[in-house]
Amino acid sequence: MRILLFIFAAITAVFSVVPSTLATPVPVVTSDAVPLHAASGVIKSWTDKDVTIAHGPVASLGWPAMTMQFSLDEYHGDRFSPGQAVNFTFRNSGSTFSLTTVSTR
Ligand SMILES: [Cu+2]
16 A cells, blocks of 8 residues: 555656646747848739839838849749739848738738
8 A cells, every 4th residue: 555655646746747847938949030121112023033123111121212123932922913012021141032921002
């Protein structure tokens, strides 16, 4: 009987430890995240590889308004047509600017 009580006590001890172990927060790694930039503009052309957008100022990059190309390598959304006014986000890796999201405005 003593052995059964010992086993019961041991099992109880183990289970009382598990919840606090599960509650330990998992650290979120953000150091390699590439920031997104947001802008609005008008679609000028759309090909299979890239889109040209006449966009307004991009505050997060200190950019003035300009017309430029964005790569579609990372874009999986709907295709838009020349003349459409849009809000969009993009990320830059070196000299490549990749479109990430687009929506009409
Ligand atoms: Cu630009």
